[in-house]
Amino acid sequence: MTFINYASREINCKIVYYGPGLCGKTTNLQHIYDATAPQAKGKLISLATETDRTLFFDFMPLELGTVRGFKTRFHLYTVPGQVFYEASRKLILKGVDGVVFVADSQEERMDANIESLYNLEENLRAHGYDLLKIPYVLQLNKRDLPNVIPSEDLAVELQKKGEPVVEAVASTGVGVFDTLKAVAKQVLTELRKS
Amino acid sequence: MPILIREQRYHHIKALLARLRLDASARVVVLVEKDGQQIAAHGEVGALDTTSLASLVAGNVAATGGMAKLIGEKEFPTLSHEGDKESIHISVIGRILLVVVFDQRSSLGLVKLRSKQVSQELAAAFAEIERESAASDKSSLPFSEITDEEIDSLFVQN
Numbered sequence: 013m014t015f016i017n018y019a020s021r022e023i024n025c026k027i028v029y030y031g032p033g034l035c036g037k038t039t040n041l042q043h044i045y046d047a048t049a050p051q052a053k054g055k056l057i058s059l060a061t062e063t064d065r066t067l068f069f070d071f072m073p074l075e076l077g078t079v080r081g082f083k084t085r086f087h088l089y090t091v092p093g094q095v096f097y098e099a100s101r102k103l104i105l106k107g108v109d110g111v112v113f114v115a116d117s118q119e120e121r122m123d124a125n126i127e128s129l130y131n132l133e134e135n136l137r138a139h140g141y142d143l144l145k146i147p148y149v150l151q152l153n154k155r156d157l158p159n160v161i162p163s164e165d166l167a168v169e170l171q172k173k174g175e176p177v178v179e180a181v182a183s184t185g186v187g188v189f190d191t192l193k194a195v196a197k198q199v200l201t202e203l204r205k206s
Numbered sequence: 207m208p209i210l211i212r213e214q215r216y217h218h219i220k221a222l223l224a225r226l227r228l229d230a231s232a233r234v235v236v237l238v239e240k241d242g243q244q245i246a247a248h249g250e251v252g253a254l255d256t257t258s259l260a261s262l263v264a265g266n267v268a269a270t271g272g273m274a275k276l277i278g279e280k281e282f283p284t285l286s287h288e289g290d291k292e293s294i295h296i297s298v299i300g301r302i303l304l305v306v307v308f309d310q311r312s313s314l315g316l317v318k319l320r321s322k323q324v325s326q327e328l329a330a331a332f333a334e335i336e337r338e339s340a341a342s343d344k345s346s347l348p349f350s351e352i353t354d355e356e357i358d359s360l361f362v363q364n
Contacts, residue, residue, distance in 0.1 A: 014208035015243045016348065019216035023208075023349070024243050054257050059265070068269070071242075071261045076360040080348050084360060087242065087261065103268040107241025193361050200357050203208065203349040 013107040014203060022083045025199050026107055027192075030132045031114035032124035033065070033093035036153040039182040040114060041070050041088055044192060047185060048074060066092040069104050076196065086196060093128065102135045110147035110199040111136075112191055114182070115170055117152050117160040125170060147198030148175045151191045156181045208347070209239070210339045216246060219331050222324055223248035226304075230320035231312040233292070236305040237328065238263050245302065245332075254307070263296055263305050271298075284321075286314055297321045299329050301336075 015024040029037040038058065045056040052075045059068035070090040075083060091101040105111075113132060115125045133143045152166050167177050176194040180187025223235040227249045234249035236256050242264035247256045271281045285296040295317045297304040304325060306317050344350065 013239070013241055013243070015211065015239070015245075016208050017211045017216060017245075019211065019213040026241065026243070055255055057258050057262065068265055071258065073257045073261075079352060079356050079360060082348050087257075089261075099272050100269070103265070103272060106268065107239075107243070189361075196360070197357050200349060200352060200360075203347065204352050 014109055014199075016082070020083075021081055022085060023203075024085045024087060025109040025196075026087045026089065027110045027112065027195055027199065028105055028108045029088070029090040029112045029114055030101075030105075030128065031093055031153075032116055032121060032128040033095070035093060035114045035116040035121070035125075035128075036180075036182040037090040037093060037114050038066055038070050040112070040151075040153075040180075040188050040191070041072055041090055043182055043185045043188045044074065044088065045072055047189070052076070065094065066090055067097070068092065068100050079200075084200070086192075086199075088192075095127075098131070101131070102138060105135050105139055105141075108136075108139075108141070108146070109202070110149075110195040111143075112149045112151055112195050113170070114151045114153050114180075115166060117154045117163075117166060118157055119159050119161050122161060122169070125166075129170060129172075144173050147195055147202055148172070149191055149195040149198070150175055150177045151180050151182075151187065152177060153180045153182050153187075155179045155186070156184070207339055207342070207344070209243075209335060210342055210347075211245065211335055212338060215331060215335050215338070219246045219328065220248055222327055222331065226306070226320055226324045229323075230306060230308065230317045232306045232308040232317060233311075234307040236260060236263075236307075238303040238305060240264055240267065240298075240301050240303060249307075259305065263294075263303055267296060267298055267303055284318065286318075288314065295321060297325055299325045300332070302328060302332050304328060 054073040056072040058070045178187045178191045227235045236247040237245040238260040242261040244260035287294045295306045
């Protein structure tokens, strides 16, 4: 749910990174955090297990700049990818303005991608959202690995509605900001429409 | 439709938070929407990262709300976390969360009492915000006429 505060002249939006376990959701946020100037970002909060797997969520606020006198802030969240954290995953989608689905391009993770995407649709529906109507980007991550499925084939399988598809290597930052930009643009355009 | 917080409502909420802070001898009082967005904060904010606090409080309430449902409760209306020096009390008031951060200058009993006393007024103020947001003329939003160039410029600034 976008918040527009006329007193503090701020617009706050919520973006959630979704996808199967170990697909690179946290790595996306970590790269954004590392590559952003200190004044444009808040803390990166990671609620993770001792083995650095996301337990509940990661969160970071990011200020993009000012438009028409309003500071534009995006609250970036990740969900825990592991299947058994279903209850937590669902909670984090509440009030979402835009979603990034991070797909793992490796051949052996195809089933996990499909399952997670199906799970995203279900959980969005539970909150009254329709994946076909909300701002949405598909990121094909881990393009640097040897056993990846060709992007075209992944897109055929995973693309839902002609959403932007971004190839990425989140560990080195390739495609990370392109993904963020693609979803943020849709969220802001949605405000124009509303 | 976005939630619109007009200046008058914002200042009214800030005044309610200021009164609560004083009455409860609290350090900081923060009002948060259940999805994790901070509505307003008042007090000795200083280095306290209220944006992160808002997001964690919402996560905390969402998780305990999930637990409540598992055992057949609708939700837990209040949550308290007591530390050695600093403590946090959270009241769930419909869609908003009232967060009071306090230290030895106050007590949990006092914070609970004062939070309860102000909760109706806060609920009414937020209900007004929701009503105004729903009734607002969509073309009056600050971004209703935003151009592609302006959106692109956000990404050039960074």
